[in-house]
Amino acid sequence: MSSLSTKHLLGIKDITADDINLILNTAENFKEVINRPIKKVPSLREITIANLFFENSTRTKLSFELAEKRLSADVINFSSSTSSVKKGETLIDTVNNILAMKVDMVVMRHPNPGAALFLSKHVNSKIINAGDGAHEHPTQALLDAFSIREKLGNLKKKKIAIVGDILHSRVALSNIFCLQKLGAEVMVCGPTTLMPKYISSLGVKVEHNLKKALEWCDVANMLRIQLERQDIKYFPSLREYTMLFGLNKELLDSLSKKIVVMHPGPINRGVEITSDVADSDQSIILEQVENGVAVRMAVLFLLAGRV
Numbered sequence: 001m002s003s004l005s006t007k008h009l010l011g012i013k014d015i016t017a018d019d020i021n022l023i024l025n026t027a028e029n030f031k032e033v034i035n036r037p038i039k040k041v042p043s044l045r046e047i048t049i050a051n052l053f054f055e056n057s058t059r060t061k062l063s064f065e066l067a068e069k070r071l072s073a074d075v076i077n078f079s080s081s082t083s084s085v086k087k088g089e090t091l092i093d094t095v096n097n098i099l100a101m102k103v104d105m106v107v108m109r110h111p112n113p114g115a116a117l118f119l120s121k122h123v124n125s126k127i128i129n130a131g132d133g134a135h136e137h138p139t140q141a142l143l144d145a146f147s148i149r150e151k152l153g154n155l156k157k158k159k160i161a162i163v164g165d166i167l168h169s170r171v172a173l174s175n176i177f178c179l180q181k182l183g184a185e186v187m188v189c190g191p192t193t194l195m196p197k198y199i200s201s202l203g204v205k206v207e208h209n210l211k212k213a214l215e216w217c218d219v220a221n222m223l224r225i226q227l228e229r230q231d232i233k234y235f236p237s238l239r240e241y242t243m244l245f246g247l248n249k250e251l252l253d254s255l256s257k258k259i260v261v262m263h264p265g266p267i268n269r270g271v272e273i274t275s276d277v278a279d280s281d282q283s284i285i286l287e288q289v290e291n292g293v294a295v296r297m298a299v300l301f302l303l304a305g306r307v
């Protein structure tokens with residue numbers, strides 16, 4: 001297979017295992033490219049890409065921009081906090097004005113679930129979802145899968161525990177879809193109040209004891225507590241959350257085998273993970289960030305070739 005089955009990347013739920021493998025295999029080639037002395041290729045020389053960020057981002061925004069520049073695309077960046085959105089302009093008006101400048105692809109992060117799907121129905125450009133509320137974050141799941149594959153060889157039958165605020169996490173949902181499509185077993189672990197009611201219907205194991213989850217898994221993906229999405233109190237205090245669901249060195253060293261530790265960032269150091277774990281040799285957090293550029297290059301390259 002040499003092309004994707006989809007025109008847009010709206011979520012992992014919508015794409016096939018073949019699509020995912022094609023993206024990961026293409027990303028391997030791009031990882032080799034970005035480690036060369038000359039890191040740039042002319043693949044998207046005639047393509048203009050708009051990065052529209054209606055919500056804060058460090059990794060995703062910089063990583064997409066770098067991926068686009070490494071592929072020689074023309075890039076424009078939009079941030080809602082400094083735009084006419086503040087004067088009341090709608091999403092469609094904003095995007096249509098940007099598209100009037102002849103843009104071929106749109107990378108969009110938005111606080112509302114379904115925003116990328118909505119856009120794909122109203123404009124002709126190819127849309128890449130860079131995170132839509134608590135719904136999906138497909139390129140994060142792809143770079144996570146790439147990073148696990150790089151570390152463990154493949155995903156088949158590997159045991160991945162996703163720990164923390166599952167309820168508010170687009171990373172959790174996209175990871176569950178992606179890992180299952182690649183043949184991995186997935187467990188979610190966290191307080192009952194931070195588990196969506198539908199979680200068992202996704203075919204994942206559910207565990208509320210962190211030590212048991214860590215003993216079960218090959219890889220632990222530690223998620224951030226998303227206080228900005230929590231409209232009510234889901235647990236008594238951050239201190240109590242950390243005592244029950246935080247990963248520290250003592251706990252990591254007490255396990256019967258060495259597991260791989262991941263985190264999508266941004267990290268709340270000392271809450272879901274301590275600094276000595278985040279910076280340990282079992283952590284692949286910065287490899288995830290490095291791989292994000294190669295994976296996003298692959299997504300952009302493959303979608304650009306899709307008519």
Ligand code: CP
Nearest residue numbers: 057058059060264265
């Ligand atoms: N992992 C992630 O999406 O980070 P940012 O919010 O900084 O983009």
